[in-house]
Amino acid sequence: MSDDAVPEAPSPRTTVRRKRDRADYDPTTVEAILDEGLVCHLGVVVDGAPVVIPTLHARSGRTLYLHGASGNAALRTAATDGAQVCATVTLIDGLVLARSAFHHSANYRSAVVFGAARKVEDSEEKEAALAALVEHIVPGRDEGTRAPSAEELRSTLVIALPIEEASAKVRTGPPIDEPEDHDLGHWAGVLPLTVVPGEPQPDPLLPEGTAVPDHVRSWRPRR
Amino acid sequence: MSDDAVPEAPSPRTTVRRKRDRADYDPTTVEAILDEGLVCHLGVVVDGAPVVIPTLHARSGRTLYLHGASGNAALRTAATDGAQVCATVTLIDGLVLARSAFHHSANYRSAVVFGAARKVEDSEEKEAALAALVEHIVPGRDEGTRAPSAEELRSTLVIALPIEEASAKVRTGPPIDEPEDHDLGHWAGVLPLTVVPGEPQPDPLLPEGTAVPDHVRSWRPRR
Numbered sequence: 001m002s003d004d005a006v007p008e009a010p011s012p013r014t015t016v017r018r019k020r021d022r023a024d025y026d027p028t029t030v031e032a033i034l035d036e037g038l039v040c041h042l043g044v045v046v047d048g049a050p051v052v053i054p055t056l057h058a059r060s061g062r063t064l065y066l067h068g069a070s071g072n073a074a075l076r077t078a079a080t081d082g083a084q085v086c087a088t089v090t091l092i093d094g095l096v097l098a099r100s101a102f103h104h105s106a107n108y109r110s111a112v113v114f115g116a117a118r119k120v121e122d123s124e125e126k127e128a129a130l131a132a133l134v135e136h137i138v139p140g141r142d143e144g145t146r147a148p149s150a151e152e153l154r155s156t157l158v159i160a161l162p163i164e165e166a167s168a169k170v171r172t173g174p175p176i177d178e179p180e181d182h183d184l185g186h187w188a189g190v191l192p193l194t195v196v197p198g199e200p201q202p203d204p205l206l207p208e209g210t211a212v213p214d215h216v217r218s219w220r221p222r223r
Numbered sequence: 224m225s226d227d228a229v230p231e232a233p234s235p236r237t238t239v240r241r242k243r244d245r246a247d248y249d250p251t252t253v254e255a256i257l258d259e260g261l262v263c264h265l266g267v268v269v270d271g272a273p274v275v276i277p278t279l280h281a282r283s284g285r286t287l288y289l290h291g292a293s294g295n296a297a298l299r300t301a302a303t304d305g306a307q308v309c310a311t312v313t314l315i316d317g318l319v320l321a322r323s324a325f326h327h328s329a330n331y332r333s334a335v336v337f338g339a340a341r342k343v344e345d346s347e348e349k350e351a352a353l354a355a356l357v358e359h360i361v362p363g364r365d366e367g368t369r370a371p372s373a374e375e376l377r378s379t380l381v382i383a384l385p386i387e388e389a390s391a392k393v394r395t396g397p398p399i400d401e402p403e404d405h406d407l408g409h410w411a412g413v414l415p416l417t418v419v420p421g422e423p424q425p426d427p428l429l430p431e432g433t434a435v436p437d438h439v440r441s442w443r444p445r446r
Contacts, residue, residue: 013269018292038315038329038416041264043273046236049307050266050273054333069241084272092261094424097439100369101357102379106261110277134324144409145324152325174426182428186367187436189429192421193261201317203397203411213410216320 013114014167024168027062033111033168034059036222037089038137038195042066044077044085051077057087058129058136064113064161065120065129072157079119079159087113087161094192098175099184105171107190113166120158129158139222140215195221236337237390247391250285256334256391257282259445260312261360261418265289267300267308274300280310281352281359287336287384288343288352295380302342302382310336310384317415321398322407328394330413336389343381352381362445363438418444 007025009015016023024030034040040057043050053074058065064087068075078085094107120126127148134142148156175188197219200212230248232238239246247253257263263280266273276297281288287310291298301308317330343349350371357365371379398411420442423435 013272013274018295038318039313039331041266041275041277041311041313043264043266043275043309045268045271045273048268049236049337050268050275050309051236051337052264052266052273052275052309052311052335054311054313054331056329072241086266086273086275088264088275088277090262090264090277092418094421095261095360095442097361097364098368100371100375101353101365102369102371102375104357104360104364104368106279106360108262108277112275114272114274130324134327137318137327137329138320138414141320141327142324145327146322146404146407146409148323148325152323156325174424174428177426177428181369184369185433186369187429187433187439188426189435189439190424190426191361191439191442192424193418194421195315195416196419198317198415198417201397201413201415203400203413205397205400205405206411210408210410212412216410216412216414219318219414 009167011165014165016167016169022169022171024170029168030111030163030166031059033091033109034064034089037091040066041088042074042078042085044074044083046077056133056137058132060132062163064163065132065158067130067133067156067158070155070157075157075159078117079157082116085115085117085161092193094190096175096190097188099177099181099186099188103175103177107171109168109170111166111168113161113163115161115165117159117161120160123153126153126158138215138219144213232390234388237388239390239392245392245394247393252391253334253386253389254282256314256332257287257312260314263289264311265297265301265308267297267306269300279356279360281355283355285386287386288355288381290353290356290379290381293378293380298380298382301340302380305339308338308340308384315416317413319398319413320411322400322404322409322411326398326400330394332391332393334389334391336384336386338384338388340382340384343383346376349376349381353379361438361442367436
């Protein structure tokens with residue numbers, strides 16, 4: 001890719017200022033991180049102070065959907081007209097162990113989306129968003145579940161955040177030690193980390209012998 | 224434990240309002256989550272809008288330490304006198320797959336700490352905090368690394384957040400479906416997730432044959 005094809009930061013607050021070489025403003029990078037992350041950290045401002053809550057999310061095109069109970073205070077704040085939110089998704093790929101304490105780090109991929117969210121009122125969009133939320137955690141799952149009732153739709157608040165003002169930050173590779181530390185004799189390197197599924201645990205209320213479906217059996221992180 | 228020994232929420236904003244049965248105000252629960260989590264999501268308010276960044280952390284007693292480059296904007300904001308911050312650590316233990324889309328969830332443990340952070344100026348406390356940050360990601364690691372130089376200490380900003388106004392939220396167990404959905408025939412249950420270390424990747428600059436130390440070889444999530 002030629003230099004002039006490299007995307008620029010969409011706004012001043014998405015501009016990565018520290019470790020600029022780790023910045024990635026390519027929408028594809030941002031989307032891949034949002035898609036792989038199982039949890040999103042939603043930041044809102046309440047009485048002038050920050051509140052950060054973990055929440056499930058799903059991406060559909062250039063929209064990030066978040067949902068929760070209609071009474072969820074942070075989500076209600078986020079749905080308020082004009083309220084600014086920040087949604088951050090982080091994946092930890094490894095622990096970076098340097099010869100010096102100072103150069104310890106983590107290999108990670110994070111995506112940050114800023115903006116004002118809107119409350120999803122249209123029932124078709126709301127149903128599609130809720131299906132996307134189920135598909136996000138387990139692809140192939142939505143077909144094997146009962147769709148939300150009218151009452152369930154009413155008691156769920158869904159907000160939509162445009163993925164416009166967004167950026168990613170990515171660290172990969174070995175530790176970067178000072179040259180004079182190379183001969184210290186300490187081991188240095190990366191301990192890679194992966195999220196691994198265990199044996200599916202059937203609901204005790206499930207009739208004995210109910211087969212574990214393929215979409216559960218074959219679940220893997222999306223990377 | 225008798226009912227009157229159950230800790231109460233330390234402040235209105237730490238009071239869990241949705242799914243109160245998942246609230247846990249026991250300092251031991253909060254501390255265990257902070258200790259196991261590899262990454263913390265720090266929320267600050269910049270120009271009236273929330274900013275949420277991922278950062279490494281360490282707990283020492285009733286203090287949560289966060290660090291970064293002296294130029295890190297979010298951290299500098301957090302270090303400002305009187306500025307309120309919110310630090311959230313989330314662990315995803317499993318995907319909760321219900322018969323209905325509505326009852327899909329995740330088994331998780333999250334800890335939220337609110338308050339004003341102070342900039343750590345005392346060099347002894349700063350060095351201890353940086354050692355704790357290394358020990359947090361890999362217990363036993365700090366001894367096998369070069370301690371920070373005066374220059375490295377100067378270029379690092381460490382902030383301390385008291386773990387006073389804190390709460391945890393924990394979901395465990397199988398999905399809770401509506402009784403009328405039990406006979407739908409859909410598989411329901413939990414897919415447990417674990418963070419698993421891969422084969423340590425030595426720094427290419429390491430002399431061949433340098434042994435991988437035990438503290439790396441035996442790394443496991445702290446649970």
